[in-house]
Amino acid sequence: METPTAPGPDVPRRSLISGSAAMAAAGGLVLGAGAATAAAAAMAPNGASGVVQGARNGDERHPFYGEHQAGISTPPQDHLVFTAFDVTATTPVELQLVLAKWSAAMAELTNGRPVGKVQPARANGVPGDTGEAADMGPHGLTLTLGFGPSLFDGRFGLEKFKPAGFDQLPAMAGESLDPAMTGGDLCIQACANDPQVAYHAVRNLARMARTSVRTRWTVLGFGRASAGANQITPRNLLGFKDGTRNIKTEEDFAEHVWVGDEAGQGWMAGGSYLVARKIHMMIETWDEDPINDQQGIFGRTKQAGAPLSGTREHDVPDFHAAAPGGGPVIPADSHIALAAHENNGGTKILRRGYNFTDGLDAVGRLDAGLMFLSFQRDPEQFVALQRKLGSSDRLNEYIRHVGSGVYAVPGGLPAAGNYYGKEFFPG
Template sequence: MSRHDKPLLSHGRVSRRTMLKGSLASALTLPALAPTLAGAAQTEDKDNIDLARQWPFYGEQGQAGITTPPQRHIMFMTFDMTTPTASALQVLLARWSAAIAQLVQGAAVGTVEPLRTGSVGSDTGEAVGLDPAALTVTIGLGPTIFTDNYGLAEKRPPHLRPLATLPSDNLQPELTGGDLSLQACADDPQVAYHAIRVLARIAKSIGAAQTRWTVMGFGRASAGKGQETPRNLFGFKDGTRNLVDAAEFDKHVWVKQGPAWQHDGSYQVVRKIKMNIENWDTDRVSDQNNVFGRHKLSGAPLSGTHEFDTPDFHKKNADGELTIPATAHIRLAAHENNQGVRILRRSYNYTDGLNQYGQLDAGLLFISYQNDPAHFEQLQRKLGATDALNEYISHIGSALFFVPPAAKEGSYIGAELFS
């Protein structure tokens, strides 16, 4: 075991929740561990949650929920249109936009009076009294929207089409595709759930769309600027080398070419990745380190000492072997080894309970944003073919959407499509 892989209890923070301060030591029955854990609990929280925080829905660039610092929870849902008329799509996007503008302020949609009078209302009520919790809701349009059915074939974004078949695919039809997507992120899971519930209800009430597949995620698995790097369900830090500043977003995330209405839009790739948790847990930590190319606890590349050290992909050990193995995840995904290709990751862990064999049914809701989905495909072709991580994961769901730029005040998402 290397110095990077000492027991977790001797390193860093156990919980970032302030409520735990002063309670950990008394709760422990192992005196030898108590001082270390108590000290960890007193570490300053780098990711303080402000449930009163609001992110505006209207704007001049991309939709909120893309480069916004990732919140703690997500509710993601896709929809199938149930009517082929452009007017129904237009009404739905307008209704959704108006509702989201209220939801992100912590306001009930429409009025809460029906909750008192007993009549049917626009808002379902389960978030009444809750703070906005930094809610963002991001709308995506699938390839099937830009067809002659809706008179939008000529306005199709140039890179919007079904994703190519990839080596890692084990896709289930019921978890694949969709005409529309909604990504609701918040620091309160009930706020995120409420937003999607209300918006799905609107779609059904006007007869425009019905739900297709959904994932509820937790414990963001990608870091934003200024955020401590979170961990995926394999216990490794995820998002150490993620995009974090405006210059990187302009280069890799936002669309800057083509018709003006597409500028500051982006392409959303969504993958539901099942993790074989029990198999992974039986492997030695040294093997797990080699799979990722990083030390599990510190997050440092195997060639370095600290999490944010730049990986040295040429470094070899005393036996002349690559320090970061040829099949390591970070080697295959690194922009240095992929002609500079980079994507913005905004992923979350998920769990669906137990599978039919009594094993944990859990994994990663992988979401990425890029100005060309071919960049994701380029990375995933390499990863899907030779990544050592493939022994422990399976890509079971997939979809691609174009996310239009933010709506301006008084307008709605995608309004330019109908002008």
């Protein structure tokens, strides 16, 4: 079992986190690119060895540095905190400072380390870390950072770094979006096997940048609703297995998820595009629907999760199999018939969604659903599928898309001393 690396010396951590925060608070926006790099380099190196811990004792961890950000091909952890932020900073240097501080802090957090002193030495010292995850271990925490199209709107001089065609998603059928749950200049997807660890990470990242970013919308996912390689398929809140035919092989990741050099933006190489859709479910209505209708809606059986053309979960769906009374066994307007790559010119996306609940709505109905998260090489992959699903999916009677965002997720950081977005700022 990997031994967690001892916390790094306090001095460099303070100089980056507390020192920078103090500097920003004092309006002393003096950090240039060189200083940001030096500050990030001063952080204690990531203790991740590249070995992912399998044991579920809290010590499981995923390497922070690498070609791709963690939290994409990482087999989905149990819990999610997704948060989108508006940048309130007014200068490029302030934004640069946020990105440098966050990158360094993410390396600490994903190794189960605090971002500052939980117990300050001075009696009047304010804790640098809020403390609710102290001694808990990383619990497989991953923190995945994305940039919304609005970050490139000119406020920070980043127009030339915007990937071609990267814009807010177009309006689509089947949505009734709440503006308070859409967009954001930045987003963080925090996933962990313990909800408090994920919450602690986002809380502390938001806290250390509070003079420069404001939380725009957030969703807490309490159970994974997708499967990665070698994972048992979980169920969504409609009771169906979700993630059976998800992307699981390296070949599919290379072809459908990771951005190559096609974006014309070096900072996106090895990255991906994240689409977030908060999807409300009409649960009470669904719960009264007979089993044959529920199964026809998905094109799969409820208990086994088998395609209606087969008997076992991983049987390959046969969309041409004919029912005795005529017509296909898997209805043409079922969710899987509409979404399957066989019927969409080979298009595939990585689904990495979570079940969420926000308690009850204003009239006492369950306010719950699926925080749909997908990663793809081009947002157009999602748009093409959703256009089709939004207009024809039988499932639409029971769901409504209420929140939405699209984010460019840069490639991974090679080693300590680097930070997301470094390419945006003059050296």
